[in-house]
Amino acid sequence: MSLEISPHIPRQPLLRFILSLADDELVLGHRDSEWTGHAPILEEDIALANIAQDEIGHSLVWFTLYEELTGHSPDSMAFERSWREFTCSRFVSYPIGDFAYTVVRQYLFDAAEQVRLRMLSESKSDALNEIAGKLEREEAYHLLHSQGLVERLGDATEESHRHMQAALDQAFPQALGLFESLEGEEELVRGGIFPGNRLLRDEWLEHVVPVLNEASLRPPVQRQRERWGIACRPDEGGRRGEHVKPLEKLVGDMQMVYTLAPSAKW
């Protein structure tokens, strides 16, 4: 029995929206899973593996919703689509870098997720608000962990500060790509699906800028009365399928064994 979308909600923009959520979680989860066995301390190997499983698990929830709407299975979407058809942000596809980059990326992503899921839990779409309400709880734990690390590492030692500021310099413009506007987004906003990426971005800034500053880290933003002044160019393109080389390799790796025998059972 397939899920029906109410007629006043535009189908293509909604599908693309759900796919962008699924792809972000899948790709970031894949990146996080690369740390297992290589983290700075054993307890963090375990913690990062937990986050990776949660994220891939979340992507599976979104892909399952997508399947109910289109008939395409999660495995077929993740393991048979061309990398050019992915709709993840470029941000999540970049290599893991050092621990500082991973922590900063995780924090910036988790903070965006918290805002996004809260907004979606008020969505007019029952399917979306139900899922968002569920995922919010696991994401809260991720944010606790990543924010805790940012707060500690930001100014613990001169060396940690250096690593973290460099990571932020690199990650911040990329993170802005999370809020790239989607094709047909205005229709989703009109339909009460979610309030839109601009609002999402501004709320995200309200959250992350004070936390980063408190940790002695400086993002390239300025509060200008009622607006945010951003002093860098966002690294966008992912939502339009304009991806970077690391994604091509990531998807190639991810699909390598599966495509040896795609119709077979693994």
Next chain:
Amino acid sequence: MHEKTYEQRLADFEARVARGEKVEPGDWMPDEYRKNLIRMIGQHAHSEIVGQLPEGKWIPYAPGFRRKLTLIAKVQDEAGHGQLLYTAAETLGKSREEMMEELLAGKAKYANVFNYPTPTWADVGVIGWLVDTSAVINQTMLAQGSYGPYARAMKRICYEESFHIKQGYDAIVALANGTPEQRQMAQDAINRWWYPTLMMSGPPDSLSAHTQQSMRWRIKTKSNEQVRQEFVDHIVPQIRALGLDVPDKDCYHDEKTGHYHYTQPDWEELKRVVNGGGPCNAERLAARRKAHEEGRWVREALAAKRTQNPASG
């Protein structure tokens, strides 16, 4: 109250062990017992840590959501088991800093089985199925051992290992019932891992210096040969039931003994691999060293942060 002599203490200790009572941290214990356990538990812990690498390598390539999630969970468990085991060793007075240092300097041993490469996806399933079955048989035995913290760690670990075996077996069943290429991949992996897995149980006890004393003090309660035989008896029928086989022409069920007869692995090769000559020894240790070095600033920073705020908590 007069002080007990060494002989009296030793007699009390051995009587406790013979009664089946556990030895706990802080109990008097002979030096050899302590040293033996630190060596054994340390090696076990190091094996789990290094063991993350041959399988962890395949996480990015796992075919399908279920295999991907399951493999991350499995490797996470290995880190978790290492953590439990280091804790048990720490109760005997050895710090984790020291143990890490020894492993990374190449001074500590770990299960040689993890010095072999994992060139295909099937290797991951075979490790979960064969290597973890052998490990469980050994660990079930160790869970009856005399040292409290180690026995407790073993019980926890055994519970999680049954998941490891099942996920590995399930992955190989899919291959065995799949395309001819998948089937061949599974058989090739079994061919590669059969003898290294047999070697996991340790050399025949006539060759092992540690076994006699370990058994008297119930550090182990079965000989290496007993454990290996149990493994072979258990796994060969399972392998053959899938239409796959072991790379041993002399592996057959002996009606008289009720056990499987099998060819002993090449123990000279074990010596070579254990002493650093295995195909992946250098690579595994280099990866661990890299992780350790590159993470140093993180460990130091978080420790320093605590010193800044000792009042909190």
Next chain:
Amino acid sequence: MMDTQWETYEVFHQSKRGEAHVHVGSVHAPDPEMALQLARDQFARRLKCVSLWVVRTKDITATDYQNESFFAQVTDKSYRDPKAFEAPDKNSPHES
């Protein structure tokens, strides 16, 4: 210079309300708040859990196994065992 693996914290796990907290192991952590998180990932990823306690290993005061006389019971104290009293007569008016 020897590296740090942080201090250890002993972990106590309560599987559901009404049960006692049970000692399940320890974690290495840089501070108590992180110890709680790391303990959750290590000790509560499969087991149901409603509460975790972490205590610095250094802060635990323990008895010494070798000091057995700490727990010695040598005089007869059966007077405080409920079985040491005769059961009351079932027909007695004092039956509660």
